[in-house]
Amino acid sequence: MTEALPDPRPTKGEETRRKILDTALELFKERGYEETTMRAISEKAEVAVGNAYYYFRSKEHLIQGFYAASHEDHLRASADALAVERDLKKRLRAVLLAKIETSQPYHRFAGILFKSAADPNSPLSPFSPESSPVRQACTELFARVLSESKVKVPKDLADELPNLLWLYQMGIILFWIHDSSPGARRSRLLVEHTVDIVARLITLASAPLLAPVRKRIVKLLLDLRERADEVVKA
Amino acid sequence: MTEALPDPRPTKGEETRRKILDTALELFKERGYEETTMRAISEKAEVAVGNAYYYFRSKEHLIQGFYAASHEDHLRASADALAVERDLKKRLRAVLLAKIETSQPYHRFAGILFKSAADPNSPLSPFSPESSPVRQACTELFARVLSESKVKVPKDLADELPNLLWLYQMGIILFWIHDSSPGARRSRLLVEHTVDIVARLITLASAPLLAPVRKRIVKLLLDLRERADEVVKA
DNA sequence: GTCTATAACCGGATAGAC
DNA sequence: GTCTATCCGGTTATAGAC
Numbered sequence: 001m002t003e004a005l006p007d008p009r010p011t012k013g014e015e016t017r018r019k020i021l022d023t024a025l026e027l028f029k030e031r032g033y034e035e036t037t038m039r040a041i042s043e044k045a046e047v048a049v050g051n052a053y054y055y056f057r058s059k060e061h062l063i064q065g066f067y068a069a070s071h072e073d074h075l076r077a078s079a080d081a082l083a084v085e086r087d088l089k090k091r092l093r094a095v096l097l098a099k100i101e102t103s104q105p106y107h108r109f110a111g112i113l114f115k116s117a118a119d120p121n122s123p124l125s126p127f128s129p130e131s132s133p134v135r136q137a138c139t140e141l142f143a144r145v146l147s148e149s150k151v152k153v154p155k156d157l158a159d160e161l162p163n164l165l166w167l168y169q170m171g172i173i174l175f176w177i178h179d180s181s182p183g184a185r186r187s188r189l190l191v192e193h194t195v196d197i198v199a200r201l202i203t204l205a206s207a208p209l210l211a212p213v214r215k216r217i218v219k220l221l222l223d224l225r226e227r228a229d230e231v232v233k234a
Numbered sequence: 235m236t237e238a239l240p241d242p243r244p245t246k247g248e249e250t251r252r253k254i255l256d257t258a259l260e261l262f263k264e265r266g267y268e269e270t271t272m273r274a275i276s277e278k279a280e281v282a283v284g285n286a287y288y289y290f291r292s293k294e295h296l297i298q299g300f301y302a303a304s305h306e307d308h309l310r311a312s313a314d315a316l317a318v319e320r321d322l323k324k325r326l327r328a329v330l331l332a333k334i335e336t337s338q339p340y341h342r343f344a345g346i347l348f349k350s351a352a353d354p355n356s357p358l359s360p361f362s363p364e365s366s367p368v369r370q371a372c373t374e375l376f377a378r379v380l381s382e383s384k385v386k387v388p389k390d391l392a393d394e395l396p397n398l399l400w401l402y403q404m405g406i407i408l409f410w411i412h413d414s415s416p417g418a419r420r421s422r423l424l425v426e427h428t429v430d431i432v433a434r435l436i437t438l439a440s441a442p443l444l445a446p447v448r449k450r451i452v453k454l455l456l457d458l459r460e461r462a463d464e465v466v467k468a
Numbered sequence: 469g470t471c472t473a474t475a476a477c478c479g480g481a482t483a484g485a486c
Numbered sequence: 487g488t489c490t491a492t493c494c495g496g497t498t499a500t501a502g503a504c
């Protein structure tokens with residue numbers, strides 16, 4: 001009867017998994033990634049080392065958990081602004097600042113993220129298939145930023161823009177990682193000054209008059225995208 | 235008498251250092267970075283592990299040698315075009331394509347490089363003080379791209395642009411690392427299509443009419459730059 | 469399928485003797 | 487400067503319990 005529902009009660013396993021992840025993130029935040037040993041995580045989470053490895057294939061994979069948790073935070077922090085605001089620039093600005101805001105406690109730890117991010121072979125790379133779910137979720141947020149704004153974006157561009165905006169956010173984050181100014185002052189400054197340009201470009205590119213230019217750009221974007229079958233052709 | 239010269243004969247130590255580095259790079263290229271152990275390097279170089287660590291603080295530090303060598307290659311590959319060509323767009327294009335060209339043999343190995351590069355705490359980060367010499371050398375190349383072109387760039391902008399162009403190149407390389415298309419086709423495509431825009435923006439920004447806009451941008455760039463004394467103020 | 473406990477392996481890094 | 491021995495921590499293996 002109640003069977004059809006999509007798992008309202010967390011399994012025992014889910015709970016353990018959660019406990020391990022939470023403990024790990026707590027320790028990472030507290031004393032850094034390198035300084036936190038798997039043994040320490042297991043001990044504090046009151047599980048055996050082997051059990052931690054049962055749920056997470058490697059120490060790095062714990063970072064995947066961070067990705068997801070971080071996105072949840074981001075969603076929550078963006079919700080209010082997105083519900084009220086309809087101006088594209090202001091929506092974008094709110095979302096990006098929310099990202100910085102929610103990530104700030106993990107600033108020290110975040111460097112490690114991009115260490116993996118830059119390695120195309122790592123399962124943690126934001127472009128890897130293993131990261132696909134989180135990446136998709138993040139992209140969807142930007143789709144919402146667009147779709148519920150006043151700006152009318154043509155279909156072809158609307159399909160690509162969320163990806164581009166996500167990339168834009170990655171750029172901001174990359175800057176933020178290297179930004180040690182108090183309260184991430186410089187990163188905020190970067191957002192304030194670029195959001196303006198980006199929003200203007202989107203509005204501009206959506207104008208019917210610029211359809212030919214837009215089509216050329218969209219085509220380029222498609223050409224630049226990695227295709228799975230490419231290797232075979234070579 | 236011969237004492238004043240800057241070391242024409244290599245010391246015993248220099249020789250050992252060289253042997254370790256060469257052996258390491260050889261093994262890295264041959265079987266990959268992760269797969270090459272410090273023990274293997276030491277053995278093949280016929281030194282003790284401890285001795286390798288006497289000359290290189292960590293396995294990662296062995297990579298620094300690669301950076302420098304790579305830039306030398308890039309300089310050589312760009313020289314001809316820079317000597318002949320005076321059109322900014324063509325100069326930029328030649329330099330960027332040369333970067334891709336010369337890096338191509340190390341594509342597999344390059345992922346590891348940028349893994350360290352993205353970590354702000356790593357001494358290998360391109361923004362770290364330890365990387366300053368190589369970074370400076372790379373930036374100088376772009377200064378030359380600009381200074382010997384036909385475009386007259388105002389002083390304030392000219393001071394900042396080489397850094398920006400270097401950053402632009404880093405973006406291209408980041409893309410290239412994730413690009414597995416044969417012959418880096420997609421990365422070349424990216425260069426072809428962005429060089430155009432960048433060159434046009436530079437020309438545009440250099441127009442006397444746009445001085446106010448330019449001043450605002452340059453000020454923003456300066457504000458965004460990390461200052462060493464910032465931490466103290468907090 | 470979930471979990472414990474413990475020992476072992478491997479490779480980066482270090483200590484301290486020569 | 488160079489060595490050997492050792493440490494440390496990520497990871498794996500094993501063997502067994504619910």
